[in-house]
Amino acid sequence: MIYQNRAEFGSSFNSGGKIPLGLQRKGLRIVVTGGAGFVGSHLVDRLIARGDSVIVVDNFFTGRKENVMHHFGNPRFELIRHDVVEPLLLEVDQIYHLACPASPVHYKVGARFLLTSTSEVYGDPLEHPQKETYWGNVNPIGVRSCYDEGKRTAETLTMDYHRGAGVEVRIARIFNTYGPRMCIDDGRVVSNFVAQALRKEPLTVYGDGKQTRSFQFVSDLVEGLIRLMEGEHVGPFNLGNPGEFTMLELAKVVQETIDPNAQIEHRPNTEDDPHKRKPDISRAKKLLGWEPKVALRKGLPMMVQDFRQRIFGDHKEDSS
Numbered sequence: 001m002i003y004q005n006r007a008e009f010g011s012s013f014n015s016g017g018k019i020p021l022g023l024q025r026k027g028l029r030i031v032v033t034g035g036a037g038f039v040g041s042h043l044v045d046r047l048i049a050r051g052d053s054v055i056v057v058d059n060f061f062t063g064r065k066e067n068v069m070h071h072f073g074n075p076r077f078e079l080i081r082h083d084v085v086e087p088l089l090l091e092v093d094q095i096y097h098l099a100c101p102a103s104p105v106h107y108k109v110g111a112r113f114l115l116t117s118t119s120e121v122y123g124d125p126l127e128h129p130q131k132e133t134y135w136g137n138v139n140p141i142g143v144r145s146c147y148d149e150g151k152r153t154a155e156t157l158t159m160d161y162h163r164g165a166g167v168e169v170r171i172a173r174i175f176n177t178y179g180p181r182m183c184i185d186d187g188r189v190v191s192n193f194v195a196q197a198l199r200k201e202p203l204t205v206y207g208d209g210k211q212t213r214s215f216q217f218v219s220d221l222v223e224g225l226i227r228l229m230e231g232e233h234v235g236p237f238n239l240g241n242p243g244e245f246t247m248l249e250l251a252k253v254v255q256e257t258i259d260p261n262a263q264i265e266h267r268p269n270t271e272d273d274p275h276k277r278k279p280d281i282s283r284a285k286k287l288l289g290w291e292p293k294v295a296l297r298k299g300l301p302m303m304v305q306d307f308r309q310r311i312f313g314d315h316k317e318d319s320s
């Protein structure tokens with residue numbers, strides 16, 4: 001993908017100091033790859049709300065038009081169906097790269113590039129909680145390694161472009177995130193449990209359920225991404241909620257929130273499943289002034305409301 005900073009073209013947004021600085025910041029043009037996806041669409045909402053112009057680039061593999069439809073007709077919103085592995089020339093100030101496939105990107109000048117990496121770069125961690133300085137424990141030939149190694153390579157490429165070509169970059173390592181608009185059937189544990197409880201199906205706990213994850217509400221992540229993009233630090237930064245839960249504890253929270261009678265059914269776990277994961281967020285706290293605000297028990301009901309609506313549509317089977 002080829003991105004060009006709009007300042008190169010003498011854009012009115014950067015017209016040599018004619019516009020007061022405070023106002024300039026409001027009118028950025030921003031690309032969000034994967035902007036029709038779960039996290040991307042929430043980020044787009046925030047950027048549009050504060051007055052930026054947003055170009056969403058999405059191939060709709062997992063993104064959905066419904067997630068951004070409410071912006072159709074807004075002159076500051078554009079949607080491009082496009083796969084980021086193909087070149088695309090756009091004049092922009094900032095790029096939030098949320099689209100998942102690691103892409104062979106080419107950068108020209110100026111635009112600041114934020115890579116959304118993942119806690120999966122730590123693999124099955126031997127350090128707990130995980131600090132950004134930990135190099136991880138990834139099985140390079142395992143079933144999950146295409147994702148883990150893909151993101152590790154994306155971090156490497158991002159840093160190489162930063163060091164070699166002077167590209168302004170930011171790297172976020174995102175921990176498990178949940179919230180409204182999450183794909184209902186893509187198999188993540190929170191979406192599975194919520195959908196299963198709503199459909200009166202048993203909650204499928206993989207393995208003994210003692211493995212842990214730390215779940216972050218999507219609005220906290222979006223706040224962290226924006227602070228990272230606008231701040232002066234490259235990172236990488238862990239963005240996650242340090243509240244750690246076993247899968248059995250998560251099942252319990254889902255039961256309390258949706259249906260106390262929901263059954264639990266154990267299934268064999270997937271290969272190479274990380275045993276525990278919890279972010280150390282001291283770096284983000286100190287340098288970005290960021291920390292999550294929404295605890296799991298507060299955030300889950302907001303996701304449940306959205307799932308209820310999407311699963312049952314108009315004829316709600318359960319009105320609680």
Ligand code: UDP
Pocket residue numbers: 176187188189190192193204205206207209211213247269270273274
């Ligand atoms: N998991 C589970 N039941 C499910 C889906 C997942 O117990 O229906 C477990 C899975 O084995 C893993 C954890 O939940 O230990 C988190 O899985 P997820 O795919 O949501 O996230 P990731 O493994 O990428 O952190």
